[in-house]
Amino acid sequence: QVQLVESGGGLVQAGGSLRLSCAASGRTFSSYAMGWFRQAPGKEREFVAAISWKGSSTYYTDSVKGRFTISRDNTKNTVYLQMNSLKPEDTAVYYCAAGSPGAWSGSYYSELQRYNYWGQGTQVTVSS
Numbered sequence: 001q002v003q004l005v006e007s008g009g010g011l012v013q014a015g016g017s018l019r020l021s022c023a024a025s026g027r028t029f030s031s032y033a034m035g036w037f038r039q040a041p042g043k044e045r046e047f048v049a050a051i052s053w054k055g056s057s058t059y060y061t062d063s064v065k066g067r068f069t070i071s072r073d074n075t076k077n078t079v080y081l082q083m084n085s086l087k088p089e090d091t092a093v094y095y096c097a098a099g100s101p102g103a104w105s106g107s108y109y110s111e112l113q114r115y116n117y118w119g120q121g122t123q124v125t126v127s128s
Helices: 105-109
Strands: 001-008 011-015 018-026 030-037 046-051 058-060 068-071 078-083 091-100 120-128
Touching: 001 091, 018 030, 018 091, 018 120, 030 068, 030 078, 030 105, 046 068, 046 078, 046 105, 058 068, 058 105
Parallel strands: 011 120
Antiparallel strands: 001 018, 018 078, 030 046, 030 091, 046 058, 068 078, 091 120
């Protein structure tokens, strides 16, 4: 059993920044790939960013490259998403997800079905 709790969402003006945090408890955290997904009203949940279990590889959807940074601190059982230069189209509920233990093929990181555990989500609203 793994529990994930997101925090750090809120309301911000376009061009501003937020940092999301995801705290994990339960099974060992360091061996899991971690990802961030988001879901806007009327849209399907989509991949945003992911990080390998060792933290040496990161992946981003094209629309956030250069603006968002995913990182993890295994000593604190926490993964982060630093979001800069926010745009109104970034408005969504952001979800933290944990995959299976061990190394993954690169193609796995953006696939929703690869993730076994999900947080409750945190709302991010970007005003224009």
